[in-house]
Amino acid sequence: MRALSFRTRILAALACVIACVLAPIFVVVYSAIRASMIEHAEVSLETGARVFAQSMRERDEQLLYAVRQAASDFGFKEAVATGDVPTIRSALENYNKRIGASEALVLSLEGEVVASTIVELPGSPIYPVLSELIREAEDTPFARATVVFGGAPHQLMAVPVEAPERVAWAVMGFVMDETLVAILKALTGLEISFVGYGKRGRNAVMPLPSTLVPPLRDALASTLGTNAEVSEPYVMHLRDAEYLTLKIPLEAGGRHEVGAVLQIPLEHGGQFRALGNRLVLISLLALGVALVAAFILAHGVARPLNRLVTATQRIAQGDYRHTVEIQRSDELGALATSLNTMQSAIAEREDRIAHQAFHDTLTGLPNRALAHDRLRSAIEHARRNGNTVGVLMIDVDRFKEINDTLLGHHTGDQLLIELGRRLRATVRASDTVARLGGDEFLTLVEGQNLEAALLVGAKLKAVMAEPVKLGTVEVVTEVSIGVSVYPDHGEDAEALLRRADIAMYEGKRTRQSPTAYKAGREEEHLHRLALVNDLRRAAPNNELVVHYQPKIELGTRAVTQVEALMRWRHPRYGMVPPDEFIPLAEQSGHIRALTHWLLDTVVRDCSVWRREGIEVGVAINISVTDLTSVDLPSIVEGRLREHGLEPGHLTLEVTESSVMRDSGKIILMLESLDKCGVRLSIDDFGTGYSSLSHLKRLPVHELKIDKSFVLDLMNNTSDAVIVKSTIDLGHNMGLRVVAEGVESEESLKLLRSYSCDMAQGFHISKALPLIEFIAWFKQYEQLRTASAPPATEISRIKVL
């Protein structure tokens, strides 16, 4: 439709231009023709008017001559002079016939009729007019009048009859009838009309003999106007025709009762109409030709434009298959070429963008969005077919280290590319391998149940474990793989991915891959996530409390130290055991804040009770994370100084595994702490893989045998051997040895027999809040100093 309107607009514009050009031409030509026509008409009119005037004068002269002839005839004179009326009348008739006059009269000098050939109308208006004429004429040689009677004007000439003196007037007249106007028309080539002008007050113009047809005579009479004066030539409209018109009064002088109207039709011979018609025809022809040309032009432009419009609409709808074929060398051709170029460019770019939207730029593998999509459709497919889908979440262990520190980003990228390639090469072509981001990959294996998926996972892990040669370096990567399976572990893609992720993290933690998702793990995971989240606010919200578990000297049974244990009173979950939240704190990085809080609380409490005379030191657990923060010694010193506690009353317990992991830095840290004067103890001793030589280099003062060896000491001989030899080992290295997990008097006794230095456990006391501990301590000391209480009694000390 737009193309049509464009075409219409071109046509309209051209038509306008042509009309604008032709209209003035038409007007100018028309005006010129008309002016020329009027000029020609005026020349004709002038010539005709001269001929008319000449004719009229000739008639006057003819009439005058005739009347004079009559008046000078002696016989006529005698008849007039003697008043011989019959003779006069017969003479008049004779003269009439001789010159073809229409009437002849003889009037007395007083204007009375003596004789007349006019038979009718005794009261004819001619008589008064003639009387007046003659009275006025007096001594003039002749008198003339044009008088209307009998429906026509009469040209009358009066001449005195002199016998020899003036005795009467002889009058003769010519009628100005249809015959006359016909003759005049033949002579002049003009339309001749006589008209009578109304006398005094009567304004009507009376039509008289004329060459015009009767309807036009009436029209002329009504158009002419009553002014009888001679006019300039002017154009008069009569009915449909135009006439150049000249009014001439037929009486020179004051009386204008009769006039002649000389007219020449403007369209004489139809010349002008023909010329005008030709001009109109030429205009129309030009217009037609221009319109045809415009139509062809518009069509020639509009058709390719239409095709271009169609093409752009097609491109807008995303169809890039067809090219526009317009073979033209003009702008439209160039436009078509450009459009084709643009189309292919758009198609190419769209492909690229689409690929980028769904693929990872580094590895070229599908990205997370596409992986989700594939997983969703795989689930949909499996749901219909009662099939299964295996989801394997793969994460590269310690990739951050590789990337950040060891080899650099470029190498990290190379590694990821290689790993992606291997994954892709390992699974079936129909399976999906995607990179979710960072070092996370995903593999979807359709139609595989859990066992099969785990097998795939194992295979992948093995493949990934192959060394990767990156430049000069060979890298061995470990991956953690979590597996979830539709429909076993979830109905939708999100749940399956989440659970595979959870399984993957569990595998990472337990160092077992591939790991299948286990029911309930997600809830645990969510619980853990909630705890981690709440942990940040635990200290500020006063949700943390410290419980103290006493340690006794096995020799004296005196309480010389307590282990400070953190408790978390969660507003919703109640007491959260340290086994649960400490690892979470370590993983999430909250542990340092917790340690600082614990350190502050414990040092303050210890200094408080020591000022009350309770000579008991305190021990706290320090995580491996704490050991790696270089400001730990200064913080410890700061706390001690602030609360005025001797460094020797503070023991820092570090796990065997933590001190064994990264020897150099840990040893430096331990040495710094040692310089502070605090005591160092190795906790959970026996669970790690300590080398004695390494142990020897550590600046520690104490070993703490792991409670797993102590709990069943009485029933398990191998444990007893381990405990005894550990005690011996410690003593040999100059260290004090502490056993924890003592739950019976028998164990206590046995440990004493092993020469263990200190014991800790439920048998002595569970961990107690500060107030309760103080109360318990006072009661215990009372009993201990009063008598050596039997071992069984220890357990009876209960805090009220």
Added chain:
Amino acid sequence: MVWLAQPLILMPCLAAGAFEARITDAEGAPVADAVLSLHALDFTPPAVADTPRASMDQRNRRFDPYVLPVRLGTLVKFPNSDDIRHSVYSFSAPKRFKLPLYKDTPSAPIIFDQPGVVVLGCNIHDWMLGYIYVADTPYFGKADAQGKVDIEGLPAGRYEVTLWHPQARSRTPQVMETAPVDVSALARVYSLEMRSAPQNSQPTSSVPSVEDKFKRWRQ
């Protein structure tokens, strides 16, 4: 004038007076050829002893004199001094006559025995116009070129003065006044209203000139 005095001498009355008049037109210019006649109211003039005679010549295709006043009963002869023929006629009521073409003097003079104006024409020459004034009184005279008329030898008494001229507005003799005449001369000035002289021009066209109406395109 000489021939006029003659009858007065013959008159028996002894007491005689004179009448002197000057004739002018409305503008005061002298009018020649006016005929002044005096009609006695108190007495009857003496009858004519002998038949008076007069002559109206035709000379240079004109009547000569132009106006000829005669007493009633005068015999007038019409000699022809031209070498062409004339045919004198009159349709005037006092004397209708027609003389055939002639040269020299016609055979017999014509007696004018009715008073009045006799207009003379020539049938051959239309412009020839002459007047014979037939007066029924012996006391009359014709104005000379200066418009002067002298009438002498008048018996004392009252007279009716009439004046006539061919071109006077009044075509008939006009009574001017009743004048008393005694031995002393009576002088009068009479003004006559004259007709304009007839023009003999060709007629102008009854169609007024239209040439000036067509100047638009030619200039």
